Amino acid sequence: MTMRDEDDGTQPAEAHASDCPPGTELSGLLVVTLEQAVAAPYASSRLADAGARVIKIERPEGDFARRYDTCVDGESAYFVWLNRGKESIALDLRDTGDKAVLAAILAKADVFIQNLAPGAVARLGFDQAELRARHPRLITCAISGYGDEGPYRDLKAYDLLVQAESGLSEITGTPEGRARTGVSVCDIAAGMTAYQNILQALIARGISGRGRHVAVSLYHALADWMNVPYLQYAYGGVTPQRCGLNHPTIAPYGDYACADGKSVLFSIQNETEWRNFCTQVLYRPDVAADPRFINNPARVRNRPALDAIIETVFAAIPRDAMAARLEAARIAYGRVSTMADLRAHPQNRFVTVETPAGAVTMLAPGALADGQSPALRPVPALDAHGAALRREFGE
Known part of the structure; x- marks a missing residue:
């Protein structure tokens, strides 16, 4: 050679x-x-x-x-x-x-x-x-x-x-x-x-x-x-749960349907993002102070109630408009792309x-x-x- x-x-x-x-x-x-x-x-x-x-x-x-x-x-x-x-x-x-x-x-x-x-x-x-x-x-x-x-x-x-x-x-x-x-x-x-x-x-x-x-x-x-789920189970006794496009231990972190039937997935990683999300995306600053959602463990415990609030807001707005709102609030998000979306994706x-x-x-x-x-x-x-x-x- x-x-x-x-x-x-x-x-x-x-x-x-x-x-x-x-x-x-x-x-x-x-x-x-x-x-x-x-x-x-x-x-x-x-x-x-x-x-x-x-x-x-x-x-x-x-x-x-x-x-x-x-x-x-x-x-x-x-x-x-x-x-x-x-x-x-x-x-x-x-x-x-x-x-x-x-x-x-x-x-x-x-x-x-x-x-x-x-x-x-x-x-x-x-x-x-x-x-x-x-x-x-x-x-x-x-x-x-x-x-x-x-x-x-x-x-x-x-x-x-x-x-x-x-x-x-x-x-x-x-x-x-x-x-x-x-x-x-x-x-x-x-x-x-x-x-x-x-x-x-x-x-x-x-x-x-x-x-x-x-x-x-x-x-x-x-x-x-x-190895991550293995170590969680072998050392922590935790069996990761199947939860679709939701994160098992962070909330909100998942996909939500918008007015046009398309979905967007977003992630909240800290309390500053959570407050910004409630104020600038949901237009519901009162949700940030709700004791049920006061921190991530509380939000995970009360995920069904939280999802109901989010779903109501997202269902009234088309996906691209909601993505623009999330981006303006500096919330990490991703559109749930179809194959047609992938084919036309601007980042390709x-x-x-x-x-x-x-x-x-x-x-x-x-x-x-x-x-x-x-x-x-x-x-x-x-x-x-x-x-x-x-x-x-x-x-």
Whole structure:
């Protein structure tokens, strides 16, 4: 690889910024990924966004996420989001010749990511420990449902299953029932965890010269995110309650419907804000002095009565007018956006990505580097690079 492991200190910081624009930081890094669905493609897509060369190994019928939906001009929204900037080659790893192609690619790889079922990659002849023994600089990453140890290690795991198993669904929803988190939060948590640990492994390799194995599971990635409710229960005996879009321990902090049927969510964090809210938003300064609402614990205890007052005022005013009133009072708020609202949101940044179906405009990655988003490379068709990769690495 051509990545520089250390700075020679001969150029000023300003020169380094211009020498390494966003989307080129990992240029020279070769990532091989035997992946499907969401978690592993998330990790590898972020490496691709940073300039790594990512070769995506697909089964002959393709990553099944290609067929999750057909919303993006016939392409899957999941696949378009998570597979930009990759090269696709379709290999049948039961075939000796195709296995030899993968072995040749791995011999030159810096990172090997896979999220097959536990033990599957070893049965195919690509045990990750053996690969690292042959190629000491190789970083391997396995993403699974429950990890490599423990009684659940062989269970199939999908995002919603792990939302339930991790306890997330128990604290998500309303008093009347549990709810699924609206995006694939377990898969994304695992992909983010894998990405950050691969970057740590690259830094460590720059020091030691040796790769390492990174093991990530959907369950453990999401369990880490569950530490606040876990600690509240384990040490305080408190079970967080499902309360929809209301905060369980702060009032008022939730969503309220306005005259046009749209909702706004706002938060009161201290007593000064509470008085300002009553005076400048509700136009009811008497509510601030009501003994039932005199401080946050009292407001939480008397939430139904408080909500009735707030709902009456909000129901008479359209959402945007109420948002303007909240903003003038310096009360933190957020509109409860529909998908139409999200599409037209004035704060959005967009990027354009080429796909097999044509150019797609999508929401930009969350970070800017020196004020820029990375230049994103195309989403590949199945086996789009197969012939070239076979020539490069030998059939």
